[in-house]
Amino acid sequence: MKNIIIHPHKVKRNDREKIKNQKGCVIWLTGLSGSGKSTIANELEYELNKMKYHTYLLDGDNIRSGLNSDLSFNENDRKENIRRISEVAKLFVDSGIITITAFISPFIKDREKAKKIIGVENFIEVFIDTPLEECIKRDPKGLYKKALDGKIKNFTGIDQKYEKPINPNIHIDTIKEDLNISINKIINYLDKKGYINVKQY
Numbered sequence: 001m002k003n004i005i006i007h008p009h010k011v012k013r014n015d016r017e018k019i020k021n022q023k024g025c026v027i028w029l030t031g032l033s034g035s036g037k038s039t040i041a042n043e044l045e046y047e048l049n050k051m052k053y054h055t056y057l058l059d060g061d062n063i064r065s066g067l068n069s070d071l072s073f074n075e076n077d078r079k080e081n082i083r084r085i086s087e088v089a090k091l092f093v094d095s096g097i098i099t100i101t102a103f104i105s106p107f108i109k110d111r112e113k114a115k116k117i118i119g120v121e122n123f124i125e126v127f128i129d130t131p132l133e134e135c136i137k138r139d140p141k142g143l144y145k146k147a148l149d150g151k152i153k154n155f156t157g158i159d160q161k162y163e164k165p166i167n168p169n170i171h172i173d174t175i176k177e178d179l180n181i182s183i184n185k186i187i188n189y190l191d192k193k194g195y196i197n198v199k200q201y
């Protein structure tokens with residue numbers, strides 16, 4: 001970057017984390033529309049907040065209606081969507097926040113790039129594994145019906161692909177597990193890896 005000189009800040013990530021009693025990280029939820037990303041992300045943030053951890057949830061509502069309102073759902077725009085979200089999430093990590101992202105993020109190469117931008121040590125990939133047939137059955141926003149009727153183009157799982165994570169840090173099966181089990185699984189992972197310390201509460 002020509003003529004861009006990064007100014008060293010006196011207050012570092014570690015200083016911000018120390019007063020928050022936690023480590024910044026990104027809990028990256030990926031899965032089909034209707035798989036349960038928003039439901040799980042909301043409940044997870046609620047539980048962490050109750051435990052007095054500092055969190056922020058990035059999802060479609062606050063990103064696709066604001067920062068990324070210029071982007072569509074073709075492959076290139078989804079790539080740019082994920083790139084910008086990753087850069088924002090990286091700043092949240094630097095501020096020491098436990099950041100939860102809830103985006104379909106359907107392509108492996110875009111999620112790999114997200115991991116690279118955010119840093120592998122800060123990135124927790126969570127696969128919300130719900131079969132397409134179940135998502136179509138749930139259809140919480142009526143979007144699958146529209147896509148199957150040909151009224152929405154490039155819909156993930158219908159006429160655009162979803163590439164499953166090969167080796168996610170956490171695998172959540174929303175058919176076999178209820179919401180509480182899924183939340184506990186993620187909280188236990190954060191605790192085990194030292195992002196939070198459940199014992200102190």
Ligand SMILES: Nc1ncnc2c1ncn2[C@@H]1O[C@H](COP(=O)(O)OS(=O)(=O)O)[C@@H](OP(=O)(O)O)[C@H]1O
Nearest residue numbers: 033034060073078081103104105106153154155156
């Ligand atoms: N064509 C198409 N395909 C998939 N989803 C669509 C589409 N058009 C609109 N929507 C709505 O947008 C939400 C997905 O946005 P994301 O930013 O998560 O998508 S992506 O990560 O860029 O693939 C998605 O939200 P979720 O249902 O919560 O996943 C939909 O509500």
Ligand SMILES: Nc1ncnc2c1ncn2[C@@H]1O[C@H](COP(=O)(O)OP(=O)(O)O)[C@@H](O)[C@H]1O
Nearest residue numbers: 032033034035036037038039140174177178179
């Ligand atoms: N175990 C589960 N975990 C999460 N959601 C579930 C589960 N079982 C059923 N659901 C339902 O599935 C739907 C998922 O919708 P949503 O969270 O909006 O998905 P997404 O954000 O991935 O589009 C909700 O209506 C939710 O109540």
